[in-house]
Amino acid sequence: MFAGLKTRIEEKRALWSKETQERIERFAAFERRRSLEDMEREQSQHFILNQEVGKYLKTVNPTFLIKPEVNRALLNMLYARSEGTFSINMSMTKEMRKAYSFYHNELKVFIELIERKGFRMEGQEKFFMENFLTKLRENNFRYLTEVYGDFVPAEASITEAFELYLETVDFENKYESGHLDYFATYLNQKGIADFTWTKGRMKRKLKQFEKATKQEFKLKQLERRLQKIS
Structure with missing residues (x-):
């Protein structure tokens, strides 16, 4: 009797162990799949942004955005856009006014375009700004090097x-x-x-x-x- 009970308990333990291992393996497979999907999604976002910003900056040259306080103000505009709020600095310098005008007349249209192509701005405002400024500075340096030698x-x-x-x-x-x-x-x-x-x-x-x-x-x-x- 006790031998039979012991056997059944061991069988149940073996079954539980097997089921637990299967759950662990399914979870690990799910995590790997999700990680791969996240990686592919991130790569896709990077590709879209790099490609489109590169093309866009061949049509405009807003070097006033290189000034730190100006690009910080623009970044705040991007955050405000994602949050559905409104951002404006009442004590605007000349370059701040340029940035404000550029955002509303140019950049908002470009952002809408890349969002239609699959880029997600919300949550990636800083990444967008860093990418944009890096390419802007590269283009600016290349152009002025050609001009001045x-x-x-x-x-x-x-x-x-x-x-x-x-x-x-x-x-x-x-x-x-x-x-x-x-x-x-x-x-x-x-x-x-x-x-x-x-x-x-x-x-x-x-x-x-x-x-x-x-x-x-x-x-x-x-x-x-x-x-x-x-």
Whole structure:
């Protein structure tokens, strides 16, 4: 009697163990499948965004967005869009107004287009902004490198680099966000200075340099104009 009872208990235990193992295997298979689906979905999102942003930035060049406080404001607009709320900064600078106008007249349309193609903006606002800015900065650097060329010698000092920058770039764009970002990246690649240039530091140092050498710079400009006269 006890032997039969023991046998039945062992059989039940074996059955429970088998069923438990099967449940574990089914759960593991489900998790693997879900993980694979998530990975494929993420890859699809990345592909859509990379492809479409790359094409879009061949049609527009909103370099004012490179300025940190401006792209942060734009990111807040994206969050507000996802939340169904409204975001506006009442104390707008010139670049802030450009960003606000760009978002409402341009970017919202582009976002709607990529959403129709399968991109999900909600929850990916920061990822979108980082991708957008990376490609914008790459395009900006490539374009301005083609425009201005390699105008600073490798052995140049910071002072010489600043002087050459102010002589080379368009006067009205010398403190524009895209130009500052380009010049900071350019000097970092050249290794001119034992620190990493940022746009903020670049702007401060350039303004200090320009103020300190204003008269000398004017004299050099006049001298160059006179040299062109035969």
